[in-house]
Amino acid sequence: MIILLKDKVNEKQVTNLTNWLEHSGFQLHISKGAHQTIIGLIGDTSRVDMDLISSLDIVDRVQRIQEPFKSANRKFHEDDTVIDVGGVKIGGGHFQIIAGPCSVENREQIISVAQAVKRGGAGMLRGGAFKPRTSPYAFQGLHEKGLELLKEAKAATGLPIVTEIMEAAHLPLFEDVDVIQVGARNMQNFELLKELGQTRKTILLKRGLANTLEELLMSAEYIMAGGNNHVILCERGIRTFETYTRNTLDLSAVPVLRKLTHLPIVVDPSHGTGHAEYVPAMAMAATVAGADGLIIEVHNDPPHALCDGKQSLTPEQFEALAKRIEAVRPYAVR
């Protein structure tokens, strides 16, 4: 971390600052120029409150050199993290497709989709029981009933289940859930992240619509700071001015995150594009870009899905796509 002092600060203030920093455990390198003094901090600066220092009277600017995340940082954990979800591994060369409907609608639907995606090659089943919807008047999911149906689908297929949580108070309901998803709108719901850090569940953390990759990693850090290292990161598109797609899928997030962190990275081309017809191109591209997995919406009857039908593949389309993904995997950039 580098601290740039303002022009013409008095000597005593500088000494006060440097004493305080040294007492805080940092090694300092001070460079005094004709006009500007620069202080370099050596040590674990991830725990330093930059806002605090940058608001000091004599400080002009503070610049980080190191990343502010630590547990998630590849620099301190060189090897890829491999997460084992009930025997299904993801990360470190293990690739998984998580597939299923946007919402769990009824027993027949979820079980038939689960069987179909398993046949198609999916390693896990997704399905929403609690649905975050912009409008209070839109379908909000089946809640507990939905979770029950997911468990039945798991029993019928053996697929681990992935489903979204919207509030820490619901945690007891998620005991039998294999992977708990934190949706884009809750990526910075820090209270929820802290509580998930207290569990040992695998967390699928989706990037927020307006969040940087650094903020995504800081949210992972919230979970990991609690002792839970089972975090899967998910790129699902960010909000831009473009309107032909629902969001702008930022695929470069894959190689960037690969460099910054050891955590597994999955891509959601369904929400990323919002249109079933664009899902295959983006799913294939994400695979080749080096993702550890994909999360794809599949519905037995997309036109009648209770949410997001427009972006869902049919089981047949999914099966065809999964084969192409399997074929292209050896070419992935890692």
Next chain:
Amino acid sequence: MIILLKDKVNEKQVTNLTNWLEHSGFQLHISKGAHQTIIGLIGDTSRVDMDLISSLDIVDRVQRIQEPFKSANRKFHEDDTVIDVGGVKIGGGHFQIIAGPCSVENREQIISVAQAVKRGGAGMLRGGAFKPRTSPYAFQGLHEKGLELLKEAKAATGLPIVTEIMEAAHLPLFEDVDVIQVGARNMQNFELLKELGQTRKTILLKRGLANTLEELLMSAEYIMAGGNNHVILCERGIRTFETYTRNTLDLSAVPVLRKLTHLPIVVDPSHGTGHAEYVPAMAMAATVAGADGLIIEVHNDPPHALCDGKQSLTPEQFEALAKRIEAVRPYAVR
């Protein structure tokens, strides 16, 4: 709402759709062109799930004509809503400045700031007890202790208190809080919004970093759908590519919201700009643009504030600014 059907749909499918829509209580206007059929829906379409209809096989596109929000909509509630917070009114010509520190730090700090902002002309006291911070290693607020100190400051000054909630489970702690703030990162924490809809507390709802004004109104709708009409909307800056300011304060939100809704609108120039030196210009501009109030960070010792010191005014600066705001109020555009 207008439904555009695809080219060459068969007659039977169209009849199925129109029958279903009529049974759902809508009056229809159907226009059959050589290539395209257009269905106009008359009725309360705010409760229609557009995604559902647009995903139907025969539907090309769905376009709303009416806004999807209803309780918050000025069309159905022409007069400005006036909210009475313990005798302090806001909205409908009543203007209030909400001022105070980013975080409650200790008794002396909060009480002295409260007295200072009261002297300066503030109508309510703000102060964070639960702080949403990007990093798990940054100061997170004094929690219950902070709420207690706020109550002491209220007792000392008579100012109603405004403070942020981060989780519905904390609601019991907020019983004596006058205005509960929902922060930008929780604007679409729908579970929290629903629970706040069950209370009769005044809610200060901040716009999310990447949320449209329509989404802000839909989040207000979540609260109002529960029966709680005491909602104050807050523009606090959106995320763009510009870096000289912390966020981009979207002041045009004031006249746009004024037209769309009857709810009071306040502006936060402190978070909107992130720099104390830009706060006066934006506070004055917001006042003239027609805001019903402002929320301004004030700290007795900004350089040593535990968070956001950079954007806090000193009590002296606040007092000077409040006078200028008072002077310019008669020129506000309404």
Next chain:
Amino acid sequence: MIILLKDKVNEKQVTNLTNWLEHSGFQLHISKGAHQTIIGLIGDTSRVDMDLISSLDIVDRVQRIQEPFKSANRKFHEDDTVIDVGGVKIGGGHFQIIAGPCSVENREQIISVAQAVKRGGAGMLRGGAFKPRTSPYAFQGLHEKGLELLKEAKAATGLPIVTEIMEAAHLPLFEDVDVIQVGARNMQNFELLKELGQTRKTILLKRGLANTLEELLMSAEYIMAGGNNHVILCERGIRTFETYTRNTLDLSAVPVLRKLTHLPIVVDPSHGTGHAEYVPAMAMAATVAGADGLIIEVHNDPPHALCDGKQSLTPEQFEALAKRIEAVRPYAVR
């Protein structure tokens, strides 16, 4: 196109409007509701000035159903356009890598890079002679001298050359250039586009930093409206809030443009990411997503490049990448 009239318009105004529209050659479908009248226009609405109609007193809103671009529209030209650049074809199944340095620096540099990229498998040579730089104090290119050196490199290798134009007045200098590039900052330099429409040169049109895909196609339309159909579209990243990458490469532009237009589509992963280390992943991903080509920066000595060295591959890296691209091409989604 659909025109929604305001509530309570008088009959005479409506008749005036409909008469005018019919005289303008449109077939109309009028649907009168209890509150709102809707007029549907059938005909070539790409030449209608929406702003003009939407500003009429009695009009509430105008919504396009058809795209506003015509020459570039796949609906009116189903087959992929194949462009022949001096014997090198692109589009309709023909895939080309355009490679070379950001800037032409000197004879030795451009000829050695040209030979290297040819060996590596590039089909065309890129190199900047006129460089758009944010700062007037940064290196601006060798201008005429740079164009001369490009021609020498073409003579030495047989590779067609691609280079950027910054002003229509420079056109005479570009007589021997095979593909004229319009950079992102000039995508809406309409005077330049019009002049290029008068030539029969192939134009490589890059998407602007804040431009939608529809605007990109409208800019192509400017060129095509002049009679020049040799347009190649280029996705090179848009500006967002993310800072780890120079821009956010919007790879979903590939399948979206594929659907909307018949023109060839290339992707620039060098500018899209801004870092050589992320280029391979994004180049591979773009190929699999169905791009017709790539444009990649290659420099014999990236650390000493006079511009954009950070994002340039070495000839060795390029050759290795080109082989991987060739291998993955059969898996491309089309």
Next chain:
Amino acid sequence: MIILLKDKVNEKQVTNLTNWLEHSGFQLHISKGAHQTIIGLIGDTSRVDMDLISSLDIVDRVQRIQEPFKSANRKFHEDDTVIDVGGVKIGGGHFQIIAGPCSVENREQIISVAQAVKRGGAGMLRGGAFKPRTSPYAFQGLHEKGLELLKEAKAATGLPIVTEIMEAAHLPLFEDVDVIQVGARNMQNFELLKELGQTRKTILLKRGLANTLEELLMSAEYIMAGGNNHVILCERGIRTFETYTRNTLDLSAVPVLRKLTHLPIVVDPSHGTGHAEYVPAMAMAATVAGADGLIIEVHNDPPHALCDGKQSLTPEQFEALAKRIEAVRPYAVR
């Protein structure tokens, strides 16, 4: 400027770099840490090519401390620049409203609007003769004829005229134009900026849709580097995800630019919002925020304007607004 070297660079490379920097005329401050060496540069770094240095093998990162603009920088020119446009002054306490139609349409229109805005209190007349339009099929302006009509309007009213240039080759036509406008889409048309730098005309430089304030100042620097210091900066809204307004007017640009530069700053609330009904609130807000002027669209018959009628005020609305602006000016924050 600070140069951060990579870990473990060899001594000889460092010496090469520091020698080169010293020969380039910089004074250096070198700070060697256990892991990282930091080089501080003192001198005129606005002419340093950051990209070049940051791409060197041994360099990890380069951080500017000083702004990269110099002629436009308030640090080197403390007093506000006052520009005299044919006797009408702007900047340094002189405030002007520039008003008129989007496009010049015919003699009667432009003269009657010119007389009306003069009566209303405008100091200059705006009107487009060359119009940048997204679609090649939309009205493009009257060109030379439009410029002639503007001159007639100037003769009739005495108001200096402001009109947009779209290509350097058109410059001879602009000889009698008082203020040449560079539109948002041409803000980084560097060839045009360079040619304008060779004139001594006043240039009204509009911020691009996706350009930072630093880039706006760098574009001003292009003009000033040519010796033309008569530059007026214009905030006219940036592109974001919000759709209720045409653009997002970034009013905080006013105090930020005020601090960074000595050039006059005007605000365009017409393009900034896109709706006449929001213009008064934003015009008043911009005035109070400290702008040196406003540019407002006024049309005698907005519903029949050939472009942007939706955002134009009538002469009566303009006159009423100008009076309110005059009244609020004493409260402006400077």
